[in-house]
Amino acid sequence: MTSPGTDLVMPPDLLRAAQEAKGFMPPDEGRALFEVACEYGRLGPICEIGSYCGKSAIYLGAAARLTGSVVVTVDHHRGSEELQPGWEHHDPSLMDPRFGKMDSLPEFRRTIAAAGLEEEVVAVVGRSETVARLWNTPLAMLFIDGGHSEEPARADYEGWAPHVLEGGVLAIHDVHERPEDGGQAPYRLYLRAVGCGAFTEIRREGTLRVLKRVGPGIG
Template sequence: MTMPPDLRYAAEHAKGFMPSGEGLALFHAALKYGGQGPICEIGTYCGKSAIYLGAAARQTGSVVITVDHHRGSEEIQPGWAHHDPTLVDPRFGKMDSLPAFRTAIAAAGLEDEVIAVVGQSGRVAGLWNTPLALLFIDGGHSEEPVTADYEGWAPHVMEGGALVFHDIYPDPSGGGQAPYRVYLRALSSGAFKEVGGEGSLRVLERVGPGI
């Protein structure tokens, strides 16, 4: 199956940092695994990757739960390279990507497929008990948040389901190393094997216990 042109256009023009090739790889991973159950995304930002996932959810009859506090990860705060001043709420002086996300998902026509959960990933994970067909980890990229996302959410990936990481850079000159270290931890656990990837995106399949 291919991604519908209107949804691909919506994804490519939404705010975010995912290259088109990686987004399409995410879409195809969600197509492959989404029919087994719900899809969960950690790190929503403005909805770019949620559109890729939502397009697959529509075709597989699945649903996407996307979790984010919408106050921005470290790398998009003021003074950092990826900061977008248009996302600052002047009333509170804080980042707020939720309005941009809602606009992007509504414009794409995916409000039935994509469900936003607004809150800290770890707090939400502590309440979660539904097996996941696919988990996409793309939240905070420093050591503490990416480790917490893995520890809180990876145990919920069903056997035969997928764990997908973004921003995996084996060479430190390419980017931060925290997601790469957690990706290696997942592989060394014996619970996952790598089955695909594109650019900095890595797709792992759960093959057993051991997380």
């Protein structure tokens, strides 16, 4: 797939902030996310499902600043399954000792504030499926990077994909086509989106897949 052209370059200070932030977005995928957000952010708001500590939100927020858009991030900030104690990606520094639970919200807020993106990035704290039921604004871009197990991934897609406007884009992260490379739930979302006929793939970078909405009938 060819990458969409953009004459916008991510400011060096924001690029550095994104690369130094906690998270799992490789630089090449982050830059691709920024470029896509630059192209489609002009059409309306951007929504990110699963924000963790704000790494990918910086890439999206940088694009929102350049295009006059806004990024809404949706996350309960208690961590998805793979971020819990005993799992490979668990970060003990994000534990809230008062409740014995993960809490990435303070780190997220520090990350966005330090990057100077508090005007462009709006954090909604809550479960994806709950917020989706209240949402009614068409989205120029939807980035799904929430829970990677089957049920949370399915809920993210079913709750949010219908809000992508025709001509807008759906981006899915951590799409592993081979089971030995990673969890398969995001890959199944990708197959479902392409298979329903409402989306067509326009770009891929690493495990990031970008799909343009070309019709109704999201299934």
